[in-house]
Amino acid sequence: MSDIRYTDQHEWVRVDGDIATIGITDYAQEQLGDVVFVELPEVGKELAAGDEAAVVESVKAASEVYSPVSGEVVDVNGDIETTPAGVNEDAMGDGWFVKLRLADPAELDKLMDEAAYNEFVESLQ
Amino acid sequence: MSEPAAGPLKTTPLHALHVELGAKMVPFAGYDMPVQYPAGVLAEHLHTRAAAGLFDVSHMGQAWLEGPDHNAVAAALEALVPGDIRDLAPGAIRYTLLLNGKGGILDDLMVTRTKKDGVLFLVVNAACKDADFAHIEKHLPAGIALRRIEDRALIALQGPKAVDVFARFAPEAAEQAFMTGVEMNVAGFACIVSRSGYTGEDGYEVSVADKDAVALARKLLGEAEVGPIGLGARDSLRLEAGLCLYGHDIDETTTPVEGALTWTISKRRREEGNFPGAKIILDQIANGAPRKRVGLLPEGKAPAREGTEITDASGKKIGIVTSGGYGPSVGGPIAMGYVEAGFAKVDTGVELMVRGKGRPAKVAAMPFVTKRFHKPGK
Numbered sequence: 001m002s003d004i005r006y007t008d009q010h011e012w013v014r015v016d017g018d019i020a021t022i023g024i025t026d027y028a029q030e031q032l033g034d035v036v037f038v039e040l041p042e043v044g045k046e047l048a049a050g051d052e053a054a055v056v057e058s059v060k061a062a063s064e065v066y067s068p069v070s071g072e073v074v075d076v077n078g079d080i081e082t083t084p085a086g087v088n089e090d091a092m093g094d095g096w097f098v099k100l101r102l103a104d105p106a107e108l109d110k111l112m113d114e115a116a117y118n119e120f121v122e123s124l125q
Numbered sequence: 126m127s128e129p130a131a132g133p134l135k136t137t138p139l140h141a142l143h144v145e146l147g148a149k150m151v152p153f154a155g156y157d158m159p160v161q162y163p164a165g166v167l168a169e170h171l172h173t174r175a176a177a178g179l180f181d182v183s184h185m186g187q188a189w190l191e192g193p194d195h196n197a198v199a200a201a202l203e204a205l206v207p208g209d210i211r212d213l214a215p216g217a218i219r220y221t222l223l224l225n226g227k228g229g230i231l232d233d234l235m236v237t238r239t240k241k242d243g244v245l246f247l248v249v250n251a252a253c254k255d256a257d258f259a260h261i262e263k264h265l266p267a268g269i270a271l272r273r274i275e276d277r278a279l280i281a282l283q284g285p286k287a288v289d290v291f292a293r294f295a296p297e298a299a300e301q302a303f304m305t306g307v308e309m310n311v312a313g314f315a316c317i318v319s320r321s322g323y324t325g326e327d328g329y330e331v332s333v334a335d336k337d338a339v340a341l342a343r344k345l346l347g348e349a350e351v352g353p354i355g356l357g358a359r360d361s362l363r364l365e366a367g368l369c370l371y372g373h374d375i376d377e378t379t380t381p382v383e384g385a386l387t388w389t390i391s392k393r394r395r396e397e398g399n400f401p402g403a404k405i406i407l408d409q410i411a412n413g414a415p416r417k418r419v420g421l422l423p424e425g426k427a428p429a430r431e432g433t434e435i436t437d438a439s440g441k442k443i444g445i446v447t448s449g450g451y452g453p454s455v456g457g458p459i460a461m462g463y464v465e466a467g468f469a470k471v472d473t474g475v476e477l478m479v480r481g482k483g484r485p486a487k488v489a490a491m492p493f494v495t496k497r498f499h500k501p502g503k
Binding site: 036059 | 160161165166167168170357361426427428430450451453458480
């Protein structure tokens with residue numbers, strides 16, 4: 001699990017080779033509540049770190065999902081478009097949003113590791 | 126009027142119970158209120174439509190309006206609202222509107238003619254209550270008095286099973302007609318029981334002494350069909366039912382005609398034309414209003430929230446969404462908003478500008494779900 005990095009906007013990114021999988025954290029899905037809609041980018045779209053990658057809406061509100069890293073969108077999770085509740089059920093796994101071809105692995109160093117993120121979340125509570 | 130008041134938050138008599146039940150508490154209209162319980166908004170919404178939900182609405186304003194007899198007190202209130210109060214039968218409830226001189230809506234409220242001659246029971250919105258009561262008092266003739274009720278909670282029980290549950294504690298409530306309010310004992314507590322609600326479901330709204338509120342709520346929650354429901358689901362339930370949220374769907378800048386609430390103005394009141402803003406409102410009834418509140422059904426899956434611009438096919442702005450989100454029972458996005466008069470017909474195609482992109486939607490009839498109010502003899 002040590003290859004997962006986190007942002008202070010509660011996105012996670014897991015890297016496998018040059019592919020970065022992006023999602024929202026379990027804390028984020030819990031804060032959002034029941035997810036009822038997600039909007040995903042087109043495959044082929046170029047995202048810079050910090051760009052809006054997707055939108056996630058709960059019964060309560062809409063939130064943006066920002067890309068933690070730069071790269072080209074190579075895949076999106078159609079399952080959560082069909083069944084948005086999948087984000088609540090497995091935010092860190094099957095509820096992923098987007099896969100990118102990582103443009104600059106050095107960007108990962110700016111993100112939090114799991115221990116730092118857990119500490120960050122605790123500071124919010 | 127919907128902004129929370131500054132200063133420390135007030136609490137209702139059920140506050141500790143909400144916390145005990147694990148509610149997430151948020152500021153609303155100056156009160157610390159439960160937005161959801163551990164079940165979550167979606168489950169709470171669906172539970173209310175399937176069984177029964179208990180809502181704390183004690184933040185709403187309650188008052189007696191008292192005069193020498195019904196005709197006198199009704200006339201005093203009719204000077205401020207366009208609804209027919211005079212011809213209310215004893216025990217009947219009227220949904221009506223406090224209007225300003227331009228026909229704008231200061232608040233919407235429920236008025237019950239109690240069985241005691243010359244006494245009306247008023248329930249107004251939490252965020253408006255201080256302004257409403259000051260406005261009413263300022264305009265009362267001699268001999269009519271408003272008496273604020275500061276020692277009573279308000280609990281709603283809503284849903285298809287509400288009647289079964291409620292009848293266990295108050296058998297006479299089972300055959301009570303919709304939009305009537307009567308005093309009765311519920312589980313031994315003296316209550317004012319209204320068969321009414323804000324969900325599109327059958328149910329009750331119960332005014333109970335502060336000191337009895339927790340005990341009554343616990344009795345109702347102790348029944349298998351009943352779950353606690355927060356403000357989050359209250360909002361999605363009322364939106365599906367096509368009901369207005371004051372400060373969002375109606376306010377001081379909207380008239381009853383624009384707000385699609387012309388039905389609240391009886392024939393006699395129109396003929397008499399003696400309510401605030403009557404000239405403007407009667408003209409709009411006769412000749413049409415420049416805009417109208419309508420239901421909106423997005424064709425895609427993206428919810429359109431409050432503030433979303435409504436455009437025609439060419440991208441010209443024709444209105445704005447005033448309430449919108451996901452309807453759990455509809456299973457998709459729903460909204461309501463104001464559109465220019467020419468676009469108000471059901472099935473008219475419009476676009477909703479969500480995140481900079483026009484998304485097709487249709488003007489839709491409301492409610493979005495079938496209302497299931499209780500009719501006597503059914």
